Amino acid sequence: MREGWKELKVGDVVEKIETIDPKKSPKAEFSYIDVSSVSRKFLKVTESSKVMGRDAPSRARRVVKSGDVIFATIRPGLKRVAEVPQDLDGAVCSTGFFVARGCHGINGRFLFYWFLSDGFSLPILRLQRGAAYPAVSDSDVRRQTVLVPPPPEQKRIVAILDEVFEGIDTVVANTEKKVLRRFMWIWPDRAGGPRGCQSGRSS
Numbered sequence: 001m002r003e004g005w006k007e008l009k010v011g012d013v014v015e016k017i018e019t020i021d022p023k024k025s026p027k028a029e030f031s032y033i034d035v036s037s038v039s040r041k042f043l044k045v046t047e048s049s050k051v052m053g054r055d056a057p058s059r060a061r062r063v064v065k066s067g068d069v070i071f072a073t074i075r076p077g078l079k080r081v082a083e084v085p086q087d088l089d090g091a092v093c094s095t096g097f098f099v100a101r102g103c104h105g106i107n108g109r110f111l112f113y114w115f116l117s118d119g120f121s122l123p124i125l126r127l128q129r130g131a132a133y134p135a136v137s138d139s140d141v142r143r144q145t146v147l148v149p150p151p152p153e154q155k156r157i158v159a160i161l162d163e164v165f166e167g168i169d170t171v172v173a174n175t176e177k178k179v180l181r182r183f184m185w186i187w188p189d190r191a192g193g194p195r196g197c198q199s200g201r202s203s
Helices: 108-116 118-125 138-142 151-165 170-185
Strands: 006-009 029-033 049-052 060-063 069-072 081-083 092-094 097-100 145-148
Touching (some): 069 108, 097 108, 108 118, 108 145, 108 151
Parallel strands (some): 029 092
Antiparallel strands (some): 060 092, 069 081
16 A cells, blocks of 8 residues: 555545435425436536426435535446536435545545546446346445545546546547546555544435
């Protein structure tokens, strides 16, 4: 293990997410992020819908903030991962997403790249269940390992990977994603660290 790096569980480095029932405010309009709202090509939320509380889908439950990382637990092999943009701060997302809001000095953008890495995706894919709609649970995600460097190193890694992805077209992006997965996989051994964050109501 490189000096200062820690091997932690995802559940130890993310906050608990507030859950709501929009139907309790039937006349209130909210922005809704469904699993199909995330583009696999661009790794972004490319669309959302305005929904009245009375018409809220049963899965519309999780309140997200700008900078949160959302990972689709339905068909995890498709790698629908995105950061919540500023204009969707306070939106509600589907329970088909695991919402990661970093704590204990974890850079949200670092988590975004970790969810795209082989270090995360290979173990999580072994846990998917179901034939027609293979999925993993939030608990499965929380139990996964994340290798966490000190904050300055997180920032440096994020800057490198942001530069790699900036301005590249889809074909090149697909190639660079492979580079990214390998880059994030070459991370070493074990150490201890902080346990758990508390915020909002448990999802």
